[in-house]
Amino acid sequence: MTRASSRRPGPPTRTERGIPxxxxxxxxxxxxxxxxxxxxxxxxxxxxxxxxxxxxxxxxxxxxxxxxxxxxxxxxxxxxxxxxxxxxxxxGVTQDWAVVIVGIGNLGHALANYSGFGTRGFRIVALLDADPKLVGERIGDMEVRDFAELEDIVERDRVSIGVITTPAGPAQEVCDRLVAAGVTSILNFAPVVLSVPDGVDIRKVDLSIELQILAYHEQRKSGEAALPQVPELPAMNGLTDLPSVGGVGA
Amino acid sequence: MTRASSRRPGPPTRTERGIPxxxxxxxxxxxxxxxxxxxxxxxxxxxxxxxxxxxxxxxxxxxxxxxxxxxxxxxxxxxxxxxxxxxxxxxGVTQDWAVVIVGIGNLGHALANYSGFGTRGFRIVALLDADPKLVGERIGDMEVRDFAELEDIVERDRVSIGVITTPAGPAQEVCDRLVAAGVTSILNFAPVVLSVPDGVDIRKVDLSIELQILAYHEQRKSGEAALPQVPELPAMNGLTDLPSVGGVGA
DNA sequence: TAGATTGTTAATCGATTAACAATC
DNA sequence: TAGATTGTTAATCGATTAACAATC
Missing domain, CATH: 1.10.10.10 (Winged helix-like DNA-binding domain superfamily/Winged helix DNA-binding domain)
Known part of the structure; x- marks a missing residue:
């Protein structure tokens, strides 16, 4: 298998923009x-x-x-x-994008260890957390640094992508700091809707939303006819009316 | 704020199906x-x-x-x-859906610890891994069990949702086992396209795809006019032609 | 009643799909 | 040339949005 070299096909001039x-x-x-x-x-x-x-x-x-x-x-x-x-x-992954991960709990930890960070094209330049107990901890070949260093790191390493793996509470503030520091793309794992100014892209990964979408379809599979998947072995929750759902109960 | 009780509004008879x-x-x-x-x-x-x-x-x-x-x-x-x-x-989250997590690496570990497993409505009934070195390890109040126990667990606990957090390699085989055992909804974190029979729902969470989508837009922000975000400090990769990208190089 | 806000209609937009002419 | 397969067109489908009549 030979390399494709730098030949280009017929008319290389396509709009280069406006891909759906x-x-x-x-x-x-x-x-x-x-x-x-x-x-x-x-x-x-x-x-x-x-x-x-x-x-x-x-x-x-x-x-x-x-x-x-x-x-x-x-x-x-x-x-x-x-x-x-x-x-x-x-x-754009023939380039190498600098990434910071903010919030080094279980998930941040897991992402930091994620071999190759998925595909080539991305380079984790810092793991940040505001908790002094975490700062200095080594994860792989990196060390957790203080969130206060964010602005310096973003500027020095030209970071354009930030990954938020904090709890919901501080996520918007972290997001604001990232944006103010110059980060223009954010991948959010915190279960909140973040607001960002125009020009900043944001994507969201949300375990509980994915599970809920599956549950919706699962419920319809069992069918209103068939027996529901309610666990009938423990069967001790005597709720008949309004079960506590979606976070703190009523 | 009083509970809404079990009153129902006007005509409660809607199609109940066909929500987009x-x-x-x-x-x-x-x-x-x-x-x-x-x-x-x-x-x-x-x-x-x-x-x-x-x-x-x-x-x-x-x-x-x-x-x-x-x-x-x-x-x-x-x-x-x-x-x-x-x-x-x-x-469907007024019910309680039983979930198994298969593959207790960094990510599986993180999900197992995820407090409340996002929202109420889901209950992790087992953490499974085929690696004997992991079996028996305690995570929170659960213990990692042998993947061989899958079928028993699915049957006994009426598990309908499986979460795959294995590497790409074994993911399809794990998926097949889950489906054969009776699991009808799968949330896949492994970076592979899984194939499942009709009637089984599958959703995918993929960090590297999310990052690549952000990179695409990021590249267009820098503009073909402006300077690219290529890290210019190290600047030692002398590749001019076909950089190795997307996994194993050419 | 006057003001507010829902539920729904209809127009618009974007994504998917099948089919096939172009062409290697 | 005959067979294979792309690139594109046009039809269809589904999702979004604005506007407003219904109605609390």
Missing amino acids: EATVARLPVYLRALTALSDSGIATASSEDLATAAGVNSAKLRKDLSYLGSYGTRGVGYDVEYLRYQIAREI | EATVARLPVYLRALTALSDSGIATASSEDLATAAGVNSAKLRKDLSYLGSYGTRGVGYDVEYLRYQIAREI
């Missing part, structure tokens, strides 16, 4: 699928092959790729290495 | 917002209040709520407790 959000969200999935194919020594793949590996249908995949340009060959398929590089470049 | 997916995904957000309002002692809220708390616009919120029924009062707003219970019931 739904497509943007799938590009990382395609990138991962291409990496897997590449690791298996597969040099060429059709849209059908790729779509299967990515878990989408081939029409959607071709439509998505068409926003990036014409990187396939009719009658043949896509050069795996070449397409992989094009997508990586489009996403 | 986008709406289902927002119901947990509304539930959390209502809980926050309730905790602040607020008894009534307008769609505008609620929408602000949930981070959406009020038209969308009203449209979403209209799929559940007519739980508001024109000219007044919504009774916070009452609406909270209705949404909790619609989602």
